[in-house]
Every structure is written in structure tokens, then in C-alpha cells.
Amino acid sequence: MNKPLRHGYTTGACAAAAAKGAALMLVRQTEVAEVTIDLPAGVSATFPLHGQRFATHEASCFVVKDAGDDPDVTNGAELHARVAFIPAPPHSSTGENGIVIEGGTGVGKATKPGLAVGPGEWAINPVPRRMIEQAVREAIHDAQFTLKDSPFTIHHSRFTTKDAPPTLHVTISIPDGELRAQKTLNARLGIVGGLSILGTTGIVRPLSAKAWTDTIDAALDVARACGCPNVVLSTGRTSELAAQHHLNRAAAPVTALPEEAFVMMGDHVAYSLQSCARRGFLQPLVACQFAKLLKIACGHENTHAAASELDLSTLQGWAGEAGLPEAITATIAPANTAREIVIAANFDPSLLELVCGHAITAAQRHAPDLRPQFLVADYDGAIAFHGRIAGL
Structure with a gap:
């Protein structure tokens, strides 16, 4: 009897999970071993975290992508997330909840029109971007503060403010993303410097086209x-x-x-x-x-x-x-x-x-x-x- 093929998870799902883990550690000021996120496909998934680090104003961790039984150049890649409180930079484009999402090492940037993101933007597609925002919002919900239009206090943290609302700065990176991207058509599409953060359902179907x-x-x-x-x-x-x-x-x-x-x-x-x-x-x-x-x-x-x-x-x-x-x-x-x-x-x-x-x-x-x-x-x-x- 043939063994059923395993499904896997998209880079977008892994990035969102890592972001949630980092945000939880920042809020709780304690190590988090795993996180569960809701996927656009209508199911939830649990991801183990690695490389956990946290301090008063920032935290980071990574998720290792498991593409299941689908042959994928990103299988085994480390999706790193760093979440930090920073002053809002001048003329920054923040999410509606005061969340700034950017790419780091190994995440590409768009250089040509016609893609899901505009030229000059990080290659983090709209659905993964929404997943990351949702995951971070869930992580900070228990902290009993709002990122917009109100003061807040972080539990178990020395970081407090009664003035301007904070900006949560989320950086997604893939250490070997630029090397892996050489095996894709990213450069032809006008995505340079690394991989794209993709996925509309969060799930990679095995051997799908x-x-x-x-x-x-x-x-x-x-x-x-x-x-x-x-x-x-x-x-x-x-x-x-x-x-x-x-x-x-x-x-x-x-x-x-x-x-x-x-x-x-x-x-x-x-x-x-x-x-x-x-x-x-x-x-x-x-x-x-x-x-x-x-x-x-x-x-x-x-x-x-x-x-x-x-x-x-x-x-x-x-x-x-x-x-x-x-x-x-x-x-x-x-x-x-x-x-x-x-x-x-x-x-x-x-x-x-x-x-x-x-x-x-x-x-x-x-x-x-x-x-x-x-x-x-x-x-x-x-x-x-x-x-x-x-x-x-």
C-alpha cells in the first residue's frame, strides 16, 4: 500500500509562526517552545520554534520550513522573525495596527511592475503579510494593550509608555535565501536579493503544480x-x-x-x-x-x-x-x-x-x-x- 503523501507549509505560514513566537516572547519575557496559528485554508497548525532569544525591547526566533513531500527549493529553510519596539520612523508605512513588516537577509525585493508587490517593496506577498499581522496581533492580545490610540503596558517588561502608541517592527529573514533563490525564477521575475514570502492558503500540497x-x-x-x-x-x-x-x-x-x-x-x-x-x-x-x-x-x-x-x-x-x-x-x-x-x-x-x-x-x-x-x-x-x- 502506498504511503499517503505529507502536506507542508508555505513560507508565509512559517514566517507568520516565527513572528508570533517572537512577539509572544517579547510580551511574556520568557521562552516559547511552539506556537499555533490559523491558516487561510481554514485550519490551524502548530510550529516548533528554534533559536529563541528575547530582551526587554526585542525578541527573535525561527521556524524551519517543512514542505512535506513536495519537492521545494525552500524545504528546510529557516524563516527568522525579529519583533522589536521602535519609534515610528518618519514617513513610514505602518500596518493599520501599528505593525511595520520588512524583509531582511535573504528576502528579495521587487524591481519590476506586475507582481503582487510594487517595485522597491519587499517580496512579502499580501496574504502572508496579513498572516504575519494577524499572528502578531494574537500574540499581543493577552498583554492588554492596544497598538493604536491608547497607552499600554507590557506584562513582565520594563518597557512602558503613556505617550505615543508603539510601533512593532517585524523583520523576516532567511539566512541562505539569496543562495536558494538562485535555483528559482525570481531574478527573471524581477525579485532580487533572495526568496519571496508566498502562499495563499498556508499549506503546500504534495507534488502540486x-x-x-x-x-x-x-x-x-x-x-x-x-x-x-x-x-x-x-x-x-x-x-x-x-x-x-x-x-x-x-x-x-x-x-x-x-x-x-x-x-x-x-x-x-x-x-x-x-x-x-x-x-x-x-x-x-x-x-x-x-x-x-x-x-x-x-x-x-x-x-x-x-x-x-x-x-x-x-x-x-x-x-x-x-x-x-x-x-x-x-x-x-x-x-x-x-x-x-x-x-x-x-x-x-x-x-x-x-x-x-x-x-x-x-x-x-x-x-x-x-x-x-x-x-x-x-x-x-x-x-x-x-x-x-x-x-x-
């Missing part, structure tokens, strides 16, 4: 906000590099596609095409190698080997109906892979045009308003074929 599809949506939002006239979807880095060289090598600087126009979709073909349609990119280019192209042409929504089966017999039927040369059709029946076929056919244009035509038809079943073009990459880093729809 949501993290990837969220990144696709974010990349397309950035492309639109940056004014890109079109986008190039690619199934992998090799195809993307080939497409960049092919499209920009002869283009004048004013017409060359910017970095933001290139979106790594991986195997999520149907989702990416539909996401393009929702954002008005109705003539996307799709860069891929022949095996992925054939899977797309066969109508598979996802081109991963585990999610679709390559049907070479379908290709053989298409080739026969189209009357392709015998030299090409003869290579299909005995072949074991699509790569073997296209190499044997020497990337014959008639073969590539045939499969591109079926790929366009299949793409329009996923997103009827689209008129995509396909760029087929060879195995030497170049585009072997640029399929075009009539009139484009």
Missing part, C-alpha cells in the same frame, strides 16, 4: 506590466536560449524582445496558453524541441512524461494522410522516440510544418482565441523551424 503555475502567471503579469508586445513560452532553458538567439539576432534594438517577454512554462502547456489568453497575449510563440511539440500536437495538456504518453502511431497516421515523402514515413514505424524520427528526417520542413499545424489546432482547443506560432529547437541550440500562421 501550483507553485509553477503561480510563477507562470507572475511572469506573464510582469511581461504585460513592462509593455511587452508578445511573449515566448518555452518548455525548457535550451529551447528558450535558442528562441532568444533566433528572435533577437537580426532584430533592431527597438524591436528586440526584452527579457521579460520570455516565460518558462515547463510542461504546463494548456495552463500557459490559457493564461496568455486571459492577459491578451493572443499570438504567443512557443519554443520547444520536437518531442514536446509532438505531445502538444497530440493534445496533451501537460507534456511531462508522467502526464502524457507520446503516440508515435498518431504521427505515422498524420504523415500518411499528408502524403509525406516515403523517406520520412519509413523512419516513423521502427522508431522508439520522437527525437530519433526528427534526426533521421534531418529536421525536414514538411514534417515540422505538419506537426506544428496539429499543435496549433490542439493549442486552440485549450484557448480558442489564440493564434500561436511554434519555434522548434534542434539539439545544437538553434531554431530549426519557425512555424507561422497565414497572415502573421
Whole structure:
């Protein structure tokens, strides 16, 4: 019997838990071993705390992210929170409850428009930010003070005031966040210096594709906000590099596609095409190698080997109906892979045009308003074929 897969928790949930733990220690002036927070998914979760430190005016701790059985670059990362009472800085943007939330080491900053946070802001998305605020409010509730419009006293603390309300300054950091971010698409999206604090439910579902599809949506939002006239979807880095060289090598600087126009979709073909349609990119280019192209042409929504089966017999039927040369059709029946076929056919244009035509038809079943073009990459880093729809 297969063992059920474990779910995990988002960086946003871990950051909120760490912030609550630090706030509790600041309020109580004693060590706290674990905290329980409510998640947007409608359930609660308990997190053990590590590295607890507290003093009169500040406290800190961290939560180790457990992504469950989901392969996640942030699994095992330490989400640190420092909570401190500070004078409100001039012209600061505080939360409605007098809480300032900032990033520290290993948390990225946005540099491009189109993301959930604006350029120059810490990459702490709105839902995690609300979770952190809620967690800190819960921690200070028992202290019997209000952070706005009233004096307060902290139990078991020497810090008191009868004048201006305090500002709670929350700093979230990830010590190795910048290193981990190098394994993500953050830099492409315009998030520099570290990881993002993410999550809309607080829970990471094992082996889910949501993290990837969220990144696709974010990349397309950035492309639109940056004014890109079109986008190039690619199934992998090799195809993307080939497409960049092919499209920009002869283009004048004013017409060359910017970095933001290139979106790594991986195997999520149907989702990416539909996401393009929702954002008005109705003539996307799709860069891929022949095996992925054939899977797309066969109508598979996802081109991963585990999610679709390559049907070479379908290709053989298409080739026969189209009357392709015998030299090409003869290579299909005995072949074991699509790569073997296209190499044997020497990337014959008639073969590539045939499969591109079926790929366009299949793409329009996923997103009827689209008129995509396909760029087929060879195995030497170049585009072997640029399929075009009539009139484009």
C-alpha cells in the first residue's frame, strides 16, 4: 500500500509562526517552545520554534520550513522573525495596527511592475503579510494593550509608555535565501536579493503544480506590466536560449524582445496558453524541441512524461494522410522516440510544418482565441523551424 503523501507549509505560514513566537516572547519575557496559528485554508497548525532569544525591547526566533513531500527549493529553510519596539520612523508605512513588516537577509525585493508587490517593496506577498499581522496581533492580545490610540503596558517588561502608541517592527529573514533563490525564477521575475514570502492558503500540497503555475502567471503579469508586445513560452532553458538567439539576432534594438517577454512554462502547456489568453497575449510563440511539440500536437495538456504518453502511431497516421515523402514515413514505424524520427528526417520542413499545424489546432482547443506560432529547437541550440500562421 502506498504511503499517503505529507502536506507542508508555505513560507508565509512559517514566517507568520516565527513572528508570533517572537512577539509572544517579547510580551511574556520568557521562552516559547511552539506556537499555533490559523491558516487561510481554514485550519490551524502548530510550529516548533528554534533559536529563541528575547530582551526587554526585542525578541527573535525561527521556524524551519517543512514542505512535506513536495519537492521545494525552500524545504528546510529557516524563516527568522525579529519583533522589536521602535519609534515610528518618519514617513513610514505602518500596518493599520501599528505593525511595520520588512524583509531582511535573504528576502528579495521587487524591481519590476506586475507582481503582487510594487517595485522597491519587499517580496512579502499580501496574504502572508496579513498572516504575519494577524499572528502578531494574537500574540499581543493577552498583554492588554492596544497598538493604536491608547497607552499600554507590557506584562513582565520594563518597557512602558503613556505617550505615543508603539510601533512593532517585524523583520523576516532567511539566512541562505539569496543562495536558494538562485535555483528559482525570481531574478527573471524581477525579485532580487533572495526568496519571496508566498502562499495563499498556508499549506503546500504534495507534488502540486501550483507553485509553477503561480510563477507562470507572475511572469506573464510582469511581461504585460513592462509593455511587452508578445511573449515566448518555452518548455525548457535550451529551447528558450535558442528562441532568444533566433528572435533577437537580426532584430533592431527597438524591436528586440526584452527579457521579460520570455516565460518558462515547463510542461504546463494548456495552463500557459490559457493564461496568455486571459492577459491578451493572443499570438504567443512557443519554443520547444520536437518531442514536446509532438505531445502538444497530440493534445496533451501537460507534456511531462508522467502526464502524457507520446503516440508515435498518431504521427505515422498524420504523415500518411499528408502524403509525406516515403523517406520520412519509413523512419516513423521502427522508431522508439520522437527525437530519433526528427534526426533521421534531418529536421525536414514538411514534417515540422505538419506537426506544428496539429499543435496549433490542439493549442486552440485549450484557448480558442489564440493564434500561436511554434519555434522548434534542434539539439545544437538553434531554431530549426519557425512555424507561422497565414497572415502573421
